[in-house]
Amino acid sequence: GGGSVRGYAYQGIGPKDADGEPIGGLSFFETSVEMRIAITDTIGVVPFVDAGTVSTNQFPDFSGMKVGAGVGLRYITPFGPLRIDAAVP
Numbered sequence: 001g002g003g004s005v006r007g008y009a010y011q012g013i014g015p016k017d018a019d020g021e022p023i024g025g026l027s028f029f030e031t032s033v034e035m036r037i038a039i040t041d042t043i044g045v046v047p048f049v050d051a052g053t054v055s056t057n058q059f060p061d062f063s064g065m066k067v068g069a070g071v072g073l074r075y076i077t078p079f080g081p082l083r084i085d086a087a088v089p
Contacts (some may be wrong), residue, residue, distance in 0.1 A: 005052040006031045007068025007087030014054030020054070025054040036074070046072040048085070 005013055011022040030052035037045045049069045055061040070087030 002057050005050045005066055005068045006048070006070055006085050007089045008066060012028075013052055013066040021057070025056050027060045028052065028054045029037055029060040029065075034072075042076040044074040044076075046074055046085075048072060048084075048087075048088070074086070 003010075014025050014028075015023050017023050023026050030050070032048060032050045034046050034048040037047075040054060048071070049067065049068075051065055051067045053062060053065045055064065066089065068087045068089050072083055072084055072085035075082045
């Protein structure tokens with residue numbers, strides 16, 4: 001979650017203990033697809049879909065895959081791009 005699968009909270013997609021606290025994992029998988037659409041030379045719109053999973057197993061368990069989708073705005077500055085994204089699970 002957070003920076004990997006947008007739309008989910010930080011540590012929101014991984015395994016949790018009996019109290020609902022994140023316990024981490026031994027493996028993870030994440031992927032993302034974005035379409036960058038230039039509006040002007042400095043402004044762009046970015047629809048995206050992210051997916052990922054965290055597993056306590058040595059290899060990722062794809063049955064727990066989480067997906068988030070949304071749209072972002074990019075503004076290119078002389079110091080680098082500024083970005084803001086909004087997503088839902």
